[in-house]
Amino acid sequence: MGLQRIVRVRFLAFLGSVVLGLVAGVKVFAEEIGRTVILLGHSCIWLARPPFRYHEFVKQIDFVGSQSIFLIVITGLFTGMVICLQGYIGMHRFGAESLVGATAALSLARELGPVLSALMLIARVGSAMTAELGSMRNTQQIDALSSMAVDPIQYLVVPRMVAATLSSPALALVFGFSGMVGAYVVGIWYLGMDAGLFMDGVRYYLTIDDVGHGLVKSVVFGLLISLVACYQGFYVTGGARGVGIATTKGVVASSVLVLVSDYIMTSLMFGGR
Secondary structure, eight states: HHEEEEEHHHHHHHHHHHHHHHHHHHHHHHHHHHHHHHHHHHHHHTTTTTTHHHHHHHHHHHHHHHGGHHHHHHHHHHHHHHHHHHHHHHHHHHTOOHHHHHHHHHHHIIHHHHHHHHHIIIIIIIHHHHHHHHHHTTTTHHHHHHHOOOOOOOIIIIHHHHHHHHHHHHHHHHHHHHHHHHHHHHIIIIIIHHHHHHHHHHHOOOOHHHHHHHHHHHHHHHHHHHHHHHHHTTTTSSSHHHHHHHHHHHHHHHHHHHHHHHHHHHHHHTOOO
């Protein structure tokens, strides 16, 4: 009986520690969600109030958009090549090679263009934003802005969020165009497909709504990426190690949010088709 009582007590203690850990985790998660929403609200308020920091905005547009084009082009090019190659291998079994072009176009416009370009932005831009703002927090540059009567959210966060939100759909278009170039090169020059059938499928099945829905996704992705990155960097603690932890958390959280929101938006946009 004594042994059984000890086992029961230890089991209850273990169960209690698990429950307390879950409660603490939910509390921390709720607090972070709340602070993120508050940061978004403050950013929207400062966006509607002058002055808008155009100089910082142009710098961020260059960093987020212009300097990401090469990465997006290379990624999109090889993604289109793989889609065409795999699509041809699968559809050749059913004699549906003429649909390879349409499949590549729809995949790039609806899903792969917005999602993969967003993941590339997370890797390159989101991590850099978090590390930069975190370093500024650790070196008290953010506190210095406040002491000079400059709101750090208006000066640092708003230009980054606007630049990422506007650049993301443009980069998704570049990704999609590069992917179609790659698919065309592989399909026509490597697989020997008929160029007319390839392009006819694209023109017949790809509509402006498909492109528009993909761009809407990209706008949401850009906002989520910049919001999470700015939040993690703006409220970083713990010195250099804290910056590394915040950068990792920002990349992971942004990637998960992009994939989850992609499913939600896809179900809303294309669920009935």
